[in-house]
Amino acid sequence: MRNFIEECFKTLNIIDWIYKSFPGEIPDGYTMLPYEVKNLSNEIFELIMGDSEIEGIIRKNSIADKMLTTYLDSEQSIREVISEGIKPVDILQGWSAGWLSPEGEYYALNGSIANMLHNQIADALVVAGIIPIGRPKNGEAIDNRKNPDEWLEANGWIKIHGDWILYDGWNRAHIPGYKVIPMTEKQKEIIYKYGQVCCNGILKLGFTQERVSAARFEMTEIPMLRKYFEL
Incomplete structure (x- = not known):
């Protein structure tokens, strides 16, 4: 029954x-x-x-x-x-999830966790040509279509879901063949504004989701922000 x-x-x-x-x-x-x-x-x-x-x-x-x-x-x-082709949007409109480029362009969608928004955005960025299909490495071509999220993380993009901010640039130093990619000043400025306008002034940073005020985030020098995001 x-x-x-x-x-x-x-x-x-x-x-x-x-x-x-x-x-x-x-x-x-x-x-x-x-x-x-x-x-x-x-x-x-x-x-x-x-x-x-x-x-x-x-x-x-x-x-x-x-x-x-x-x-x-x-x-x-x-x-x-x-x-219609994914395009940059205004982060202050309060999207469900998105990727923020080092230059400050934000690509986002609305939906639930079940919609796997970050994956869909990454796939759309491949179609739009923003993520290159591949590059030669050790004589072999890498197909970024298989894991576009990895390309974004390896190239300094910030992953945002609501008030949760994830950034993998500092963790790259632990992977052979990669180097540290600090967050850019433009990204920091945009996240500060986003936190103030869309997150009631509070952000959750890194995998530990440490709660930090947007004001404190803005006042912290970029090298010091590393502690929030590094594993």
């Missing part, structure tokens, strides 16, 4: 999303949730709402439905953005 109810919720939610997202594209003769179905649904809800276990299932699946709808809606918006 539990599995049946859960599967029904998932299926109905997907059908409803398709119906709303692609109006006029439902095959002729197909009617979405006719009166009889809606009426039956209401009667079933009246019968089972008195059962605490089933009520809990409904509550849990209502949350799952909202998460699925958010994911699908975000995917549609992301496809639209990427299909």
Whole structure:
């Protein structure tokens, strides 16, 4: 019974999303949730709402439905953005996640963690030619399409997700063949403004997510910022 109810919720939610997202594209003769179905649904809800276990299932699946709808809606918006070619955006508009270049250009998308935003942005940057497809190394060509995130991290880009700031430039020194890439003054300036405007003045830095005020971040010299980001 539990599995049946859960599967029904998932299926109905997907059908409803398709119906709303692609109006006029439902095959002729197909009617979405006719009166009889809606009426039956209401009667079933009246019968089972008195059962605490089933009520809990409904509550849990209502949350799952909202998460699925958010994911699908975000995917549609992301496809639209990427299909037109990803472009720099204003970081102060409060995007869900993005990559900040050493020159201060910010590429971002809105969505949830499930949308894997950083990966989608990185892939779009390859398509846009911002990430080169490859470069020769030891006589072999490296295909950056396989791991564009790695290219961004190795070339001084900052990874931002909400108020969480990640930067791998200082960690590069621990990898053979790489050198330290300090954060740029432009990146520091932009992150300070972003923290003040979009994060209530507080940033979470590095893998430890240490909470630091945007003002303190701005006043700290770049070499000293290393302690927040280095592993």
